[in-house]
Amino acid sequence: MNRIFKRLASLPISFYCLLLILLPLVYIFFLSFLKSDSYGGFTYVFTLQNYLKLFDVVYLKVFAQSFFIAFITTVICILISYPFCLFVNEKSKMVQSILMTLVILPFLTNSLIRTYGWMVLLRKEGIINTILLNFHIIKEPLSLMYNNLGIIIGMVYTLLPFMILPLYSSISKIDPRYIEAAKDLGASKLTIFFKIIVPLTVSGLFNGVLMVFIPCIGYFFISDLLGGGKLMLLGNLIKNQFLTARDWPFGAAISIALLLVTYLLVRIYRKSGGEMDDLGGL
Amino acid sequence: MKKIVCLLLLLFLVTGCSSNNENVLNVLNWSSYIPDEVIRAFEEETGIIVNYSTYSSNEELLAKISSAKTGTYDLIFPSDYMVELMIKRDLLEKMDTSLLENVSNLKEEYLGLEFDVNNEYSLPFLATTIVIAVNRDHVTDPISSYNDLLNEKFKNNIVLLDDQRIVIGMANQALGYSMNDVNATHLDNARDWLLTLKKNVKAFDSDSPKTFLITNEVDIGVMWNAEAALALQSNPNIEIIYPLENGALSLDNYAIVKGSKNTENAYKFIDYLLRADVMKTIIEEYPYINVNMETEKILDSSYLENPAANIPEEIIAKNEMVENIGSDISKYDRLWAEIK
Amino acid sequence: MQHKILKNLFIFLVFFFLYLPILVLVVFSFNTSRMNIVFEGFTFDWYKVLFENRSLLEAFKNTMIVSLVSTLCSTIVGTLSAYVLHRYNFFGKKLIVKLLYIPIVIPEIVLGISLLSIYTLMKLDLGMFTLILSHIAFSIPYVIISVKSVLTQLNPQMEDAAKDLGANAFHVFWNVILPNLVPGIISGAMLAFTLSLDDVVISYFTAGPGSNTLPLKIYSMIKTGITPDVNALSTIILVFTLFILILVSIKQMRKIKKEARV
Known part of the structure; x- marks a missing residue:
């Protein structure tokens, strides 16, 4: 009876891992070495062509653009999250928990709807420009979207809580006596931040980096809506290979490259002392 | 429970x-x-x-x-x-x-x-044809052909369709080639033409380019005739221009x-x-x-x-149609990734 | 003192940033103007339009079905699996534990296209079934992590005691362990539900005809023009979310009070 239970109970998870995680990824890996034919299918011929194509200047540019946007987004998220979490951490426990709930709350509503909210705000004749023009702060409307700025605003907005939450949880675990001791010894605020707070929160920081940087590369809908379809990011490129250009093997090769980048970031995170279980917790 | x-x-x-x-x-x-x-x-x-x-x-x-x-x-x-x-x-x-x-x-x-x-x-x-829609509230310069869109004054002021065959075809026609040209040198020229035009392009959008005109996001749009017709309905100061080039019928x-x-x-x-x-x-x-x-x-x-709905017959008659270009489509795919 | 004001100002600005777009949508859902630029007058019209939009209601129905079914399935599988992984050793367990983190860390788009590829390979119809399967695929790990965090805090002696009293493995799991996991299961299920409700990227690749979900529908609505009924819809979703959140926190408050009394 006990062994039967063990057998039966371990079946679903085994099937799940096999069929819905391992198989798709192995298949994508396999696909990436196949030759695509001009009809949008593929022939079972081994080729490295798809990986060589990644080094074409045109596609390297797409990689560079995506990493640039993801990098800037991550940096901005860090710059907002650190002071925010430190300041919130100084409040009473009650206020802290209310504030953190308020951080999560908007993210329980639809992400597309929130992106649409930004479109209403950032348009040429949108709310921000209208207000600034009416108060004569600017003479010409600012270009706030349909460019990189729009994409970055959208990405920072959508991904900010994924930086705030892990960072907050590691900041709240810092023993305040460390900081007091440092203060007593005459350390400046900057020294305290860089010598004590940053090293103690490094795993939370990398958790945030991982949860911001990676999705940023793949969120094609934000660059579509706020970027005006002018900037091609890796997400858009993969989407195009699968849904319009019909070159699945090439799309698979880009995905594998993206997985490698993810793996690297996970390794860094693990090195920084992060636990896998802490990832992706809202 | x-x-x-x-x-x-x-x-x-x-x-x-x-x-x-x-x-x-x-x-x-x-x-x-x-x-x-x-x-x-x-x-x-x-x-x-x-x-x-x-x-x-x-x-x-x-x-x-x-x-x-x-x-x-x-x-x-x-x-x-x-x-x-x-x-x-x-x-x-x-x-x-x-x-x-x-x-x-x-x-x-x-x-x-x-x-x-x-x-x-x-x-x-x-059926649908490509027209140029211009908001005459803001733009007074004469516009009659695709080449007129290269004017530096129109920086960030144009919306194009997010459709590679139509947009590359536009460049081809502006340069005097056929819309379906696959000649490598011609396509290189088309790329350069598009890269110049891109400085004026605010967005590529196929789903609703009219929105860009109606909300004054841009003053010029190259779009399907019905989109232009709807834009005209909400702003009578939009002028509909049939491009001097042969244009595209779909x-x-x-x-x-x-x-x-x-x-x-x-x-x-x-x-x-x-x-x-x-x-x-x-x-x-x-x-x-x-x-x-x-x-x-x-x-x-x-x-x-x-004028954007009821298109004159002589315009339709001279329009070119997009043709199936077989495996040369990969040249278009790459060119498209290059200008984006 | 001045420092404190500056700090509070910073916190306020971050919240302002987080709530600005939502506030805008709520306000403009009552605006008579279609253009969303100036507030012209108060109206409920967009809510009326919303309830007449059948394809939108259809999408809403689909979303609820997909989210509820996938949450139910992933919660059941996730809870059981968390226990199995915690309690037993079996062939392939090490690999499974590693694999489980993949859906959490990899870009959603990669998960989406790889699922699409195998559905095509297996000649499955794209539709409600594939959609639900995909949502289960990305929710299970979250449920497992959430349940696992409660499991590790359980007293192992409890299980031993039950066994000594003659309970078999199933009874131990069902009668002894499960009741103690409820908080973890609920938070796991909530997480799975919200993730499923809001998913765009994976649904974009794995939905088929007749299985349009709300996020996909909203995506196409936003792309095809200015529609104030989108504002009305977002207001409703927001109010709904708030309602649930308040309900949950009231329940928690009561529970805390009850425990305090005991």
Whole structure:
């Protein structure tokens, strides 16, 4: 009876891992070495062509653009999250928990709807420009979207809580006596931040980096809506290979490259002392 | 807790049933092409449930059709060159026009075109041409050809379609080539032309370029005629310009997907859309070029007097059509990634 | 003192940033103007339009079905699996534990296209079934992590005691362990539900005809023009979310009070 239970109970998870995680990824890996034919299918011929194509200047540019946007987004998220979490951490426990709930709350509503909210705000004749023009702060409307700025605003907005939450949880675990001791010894605020707070929160920081940087590369809908379809990011490129250009093997090769980048970031995170279980917790 | 579980199981059953529904029609069409009310009226009249999905380019349509299991979609609306390509790849079912009472409503000049000479696989639904729409509230410079759009004054002030064949074709025509040119040097020139134009482009959008004009986001748009017609309806100071170049005509067609399980319903829907009054409703909501003789007789002045809706015949006559260019499409794919 | 004001100002600005777009949508859902630029007058019209939009309601129904069914399935599988992984050793366990983190860390788009590829390979119809399967695929790990965090805090002696009293493995799991996991299961299920409700990327690749979900529908609505009914819809979703959140926190408050009394 006990062994039967063990057998039966371990079946679903085994099937799940096999069929819905391992198989798709192995298949994508396999696909990436196949030759695509001009009809949008593929022939079972081994080729490295798809990986060589990644080094074409045109596609390297797409990689560079995506990493640039993801990098800037991550940096901005860090710059907002650190002071925010430190300041919130100084409040009473009650206020802290209310504030953190308020951080999560908007993210329980639809992400597309929130992106649409930004479109209403950032348009040429949108709310921000209208207000600034009416108060004569600017003479010409600012270009706030349909460019990189729009994409970055959208990405920072959508991904900010994924930086705030892990960072907050590691900041709240810092023993305040460390900081007091440092203060007593005459350390400046900057020294305290860089010598004590940053090293103690490094795993939370990398958790945030991982949860911001990676999705940023793949969120094609934000660059579509706020970027005006002018900037091609890796997400858009993969989407195009699968849904319009019909070159699945090439799309698979880009995905594998993206997985490698993810793996690297996970390794860094693990090195920084992060636990896998802490990832992706809202 | 138990109640919740029961409720969920019930829901599960409901989904199981609804997916087995017999009387359905799976339509895959361009976004903003058939008004919701037309579909509802058809459903009420026939009891057929229409599952309606959309796409925004012929390439997307092809990808969807070739990757989905046969029988997933019944009725699609491919453009001219895509009909040809789909026939070649054996993706379309032959059409039996004898099942369509209203087929005689179609205008002669849109039948028997090169991509499907005997209309064995397709019948025309609507046609569309590319026009330039200019908001004269803000732009006074004369504009008559695509080349005029390169003017540095228009920085960040143009919206183009997010459609590689149309936009690259535009560049080709501006340089004096054919829209479907695949010559490598010509395409290099087209790329340079587009990179210059890109400085003036605010966005690429196929789904609703009119929005950009209506909200004053941009003052110039190169778009399908119906989009321009709708923009004109909301701002009378928009000028419609037929480009000096040959321009592009696109004819979208009814076609039944190979292996369709609901062909009978597909015919019913086509026949319904071929009715004069139904087509009138469609064309009034989305003012494309009408291909229905009977509809022509009952069109209102609002359509007939809109220069972006009622396109002069000589313009249509000189328009070029997008052609199937086979494997040279990869050159277009790369060029497209290059300018984005 | 001045420092404190500056700090509070910073916190306020971050919240302003987080709530600005939502506030805008709520306000403009009552605006008579279609253009969303100036507030012209108060109206409920967009809510009326919303309830007449059948394809939108259809999408809402689909979303609820997909989210509820996938949450139910992933919660059941996730809870059981968390226990199995915690309690037993079996062949392939090490690999499974590693694999489980993949859906959490990899870009959603990669998960989406790889699922699409195998559905095509297996000749599955794209539709409600594939959609639900995909949502289960990305929710299970979250449920497992959430349940696992409660499991590790359980007293192992409890299980031993039950066994000594003659309970078999199933009874131990069902009668002893499961009741103690409820908080973890609920938070796991909530997480799975919200993730499923809001998913765009994976649904974009794995939905088929007749299985349009709300996020996909909203995506196409936003792309095809300015529609104030989108504002009305977002307001409703927001109010709904708030309602649930308040309900949950009231329940928690009561529970805390009850425990305090005991």
